Amino acid sequence: MKVKARIFRFDPAKDEGPWFAEYVVEVDESASILDLLLEIKKKAPDLAVPYSCRVGRCGSCAVVVNGIPVLACQTPVKRFGHMLEISPLPGFRVLKDLVVDNSGILRVGVEVLSGYLRRTQPYVPPEKIPHNRVEYLHEFKQCIACGACLAACPVYSIDKHRFGGPHAMRILAQYAEDPRDGAPRVEEAALRGLYMCLTCGNCQVVCPHEIAIHRGVLALRRKAYSAERAPFKLVDVIDAIEDPETGNPLYMPRTERGAWIKGLRPTPNARTLVFAGCMASYADRGSVRALALLLELAGVEYQVLGSEELCCGMPIFLAGSWEKARKQAEKLAKMLKSRGIDVVVTPCPSCYRMLRKEYPEVLGVELEVEVLHATQLLLDLLRKGRLKIRKRVELVVTYHDPCDLGRHMGVYDEPREILRTIPGVKLVEMLRGRYREYSRCCGAGGDLKIVDPELSLRIASERLSDVPRDAQVVLHACPTCKIQFTEASTRIGTKLQNISVQELLLTVVGGDDE
Amino acid sequence: MEVITTDVLVVGCGAAGLRAAIEAAKLGVDVVVVTKSRIGAAATPMAEGGINAALDPRDSWEKHFIDTVTAGVFLNEQHLVEVLTKEIPRHIYELEEWGVLFTRREDGAIAQRPFGKQSFPRTVFASDRTGHELFTVLLSQALRLGVEVVEHHFVTKIFVRDGRVWGALAWRVKGWDPVLFRAKTVVLASGGAGQVYSITTTPIESTGDGVALALEVGAEIMDMEMFQFHPTGAAWPPPIRGLLITEAARGEGGVLINALGERFMARYAPKEMELAARDVIARAIWRELQESRGTIHGGVYLDLRRVSCDRIRRRLSSTYRWLLRYGIDICREPIEVSPTAHYMMGGIRIGLNGETCIKGLYAAGEVSAGVHGANRVGGNSLAECIVFGARSGRAAALFAKSEPLPVFDREVVEREVRHVNSIEGRSTVSYEDVRRELRNIMWKYVGVIRDGEGLKRALESLDKLKKLMAEARVEASHTYAVDEVRFLETLNMLRVAELIVKAAFMRRESRGAHYRLDYPQRNDSEWLAHIVFRYEGGVLRSYKIPVTITRLSPR
Ligand SMILES: Cc1cc2nc3c(=O)[nH]c(=O)nc-3n(C[C@H](O)[C@H](O)[C@H](O)COP(=O)(O)OP(=O)(O)OC[C@H]3O[C@@H](n4cnc5c(N)ncnc54)[C@H](O)[C@@H]3O)c2cc1C
Ligand code: SF4
Ligand code: SF4
């Protein structure tokens, strides 16, 4: 197949600055990015291409293709189509063209982070170690220090000084779980920004070995919390969530929790529950109101928990108290059961992820209900014809994939499908390939909004630069993301509008028999 | 010129080099490791299958010894095999002490699996990335002990005066400046030479530099005709040509089928079928291809469809995922395979402590010869790197402790600098063409099956390439001088290729990995011997030496 590639060129000795050269080459259908580069090298012999093993083991060949950090030897050209722009990994010194000085990662790992086993007990071979523990550790040990994760991490990209980055987190998470290691890894992690990680999973999607560093971070935080290393702000927030007077991380009075329901027509004892979640209840009522109104239009009966609604426990879970998060989960499970609920629908991806995944898989709390995100139920209603689109809107929009909905739960298509059904709406994806699994966090993940609101907002502002210039509106599927974007838009003074998918939908639909 | 002074200089940052460095550093001497590319770019992290050690009480070092020597068709240096098999178990535990974590059985003990031609399952492994696991731990251990690891430095010369090493010259790839290493001892651990073949599993670094460097200063090079071809390299699609499809694919039940749909191993090894020795299968596939029973892409099929998909996903997970990226679902379709150059059994002749015939020069790992004889058992080379890495590191350190820093010879250094500088310039001959042609010739005439005619032709072609290379120049790019490195490697590859061809020509028999169509029989009465090359007074000499047989004689 014929490929047109723009390649970053820079020879520090000769060139005043970097430039791009364009090459058109023929490569095999199955060619990898590395094959493409080597083919180009035949035309441009002085092009410097980093590689050695060709099988994803040496970590030399990470580059950025159309905005996304990839391992060249393990990435098919086909994934990017016929037009590629290839540049070196950002954040490292360019030696020449695509070759950067990135093996410092290995050194820092050992020399700065003590990335080696530190036994505190005498070693007596042969040592028995549970085999599933070994398998868990092997996952973390696969790292080849390619640096792709560092290039993809929204926090590390803007605050290297305070945040050790995914690489440091991986090392510390690994040793903290190694039963043979006795070094204070958790304390070290706390010093290196354990609570600055967004747990967004951006690092995992670019990692050639798909190492779930954010899971390692959660495990570290669990230990940190037990060791009383969690930031005070989070301890306070947990108190607020557990306090019957508030019950949410926003320190808002419980009595106001149900305020969003005003004027709506919930049905007591309905099988479907609209679960607003803390953010929508207090800070983005529009999102949950739109959802409820759409259900009414579609003739779906729903009930609400009103001022009794509980926090799903996500902030507690992220802070590291799995025990307290479990208590929260159990309380909620009981409440759902007592109300005869079959389906929970929520506009909040965090609640969705907690109820659907973390409750059963991590906290061991099984809910006997189906949990849906708003976009899933709404798309279903559109497909079944229970919601009909009556109007056209001429609008160029972009869509921001929330971490908790996309990467963590794999829901990418439903919101886009909804947008596609609205005539006149043109969806343009985020720039630099940062959409779907490569979407970047809004900055509020991992409790960072609580721990460091300023940094959180900086990350959101940075994210705004991915919005395509022609987009008039950013559509959201998450109240938190929407709030983050709105605040950041105000801060940098753009006219960009931020609304939720269901709010847009509400302006164009009618009910079944309207 | 920058001068770095050290007690022990280790050339190579794979398992052998790092293990040597650790042992030396433990004895309190200064150690520097140089590597020509990025740390991590070496054969070691690519090793998947495992490392052999008789750990189980029902197994023994004697059994390991017998398996090794039988597989090596008695060309092994048995005193080396003895220390290898005796010492490796203790090293396995030591590696774990440092942080290596081997895969466990259900009961939490270290798991061991069978690897080709073993009388007992003795391969210890860390998932399917054993070499990587060893590498990361060895590297961290070395750095902790204060070993200086200097990367992107290409060694072009070992300095020897009066039969005694005194240093080496390396070139900084970033900037292309010469760096003089003054050292009391040098450990060569620069790996293999798979790149002399056009189809190979090895990383681009495997260009046989160590053999060329050692040959030039008068070390003995032996067994060069013994090159292992792994039977199942990927043959298609082109981007993965030559890359390793692990032996486990056959171990799990994969079968080999030719283009006519025949399970052809029945003709070559009716009893062992797909689990016959590597060289037997490699030859069988080669013959099928020669006799036009291969696929249009020049391979035969490795068919795993009879293995349950679930098992494939569990036991061959990384192979499965890797091939899927190239559009091949091994659960549902066969993959085309053909032999691929994998491992250099030959190399620098060493003694029990990695010592060579040059005082202060040691060799360990794939660059050395003698342990594997005419055929290597899978899982034995990492073991060799560890055991002989440690031994040579220790010997080098002890020697360094007892010796003053040798004086250095400015004139020789300057001559070498001038020589290397002379490769720069413009010319119509491209080293890349020479390199490509060399690799094709080696594959065509000196591959799995050889004969006198072909070998002669190869030698003539190599001669032509040598002359061509003498005219070639490389355009200077000093910021990142990777082309200069590739150019100089090509010179080394020509050297190494020449030794392989000459030795293959001389050995008029078939043994292990070396198969001569014109001499298909093994001939112990004449060829139970090593072919050795050595420069003496500027001429390349070759001679036969007897094999060291201590315990097991070929009856
Ligand atoms: C795909 C694959 C799978 C394998 N699987 C197994 C297995 O399962 N079990 C097993 O036992 N063996 C296996 N092997 C073989 C084994 O990996 C190697 O033989 C072994 O790792 C060699 O280690 P080494 O330290 O000798 O050399 P390498 O690990 O190759 O290291 C050589 C080092 O020397 C450096 N170097 C070379 N020349 C120069 C120079 N001129 N100047 C400076 N530095 C230089 C290189 O940059 C590199 O750092 C496998 C090999 C491959 C390719
Ligand atoms: S989860 Fe997100 S914030 Fe945390 S290390 Fe990975 S990329 Fe960075
Ligand atoms: S964690 Fe993954 S992406 Fe990050 S350096 Fe390691 S291998 Fe690369």
Ligand code: FES
């Ligand atoms: S070339 Fe080694 S990881 Fe890609």
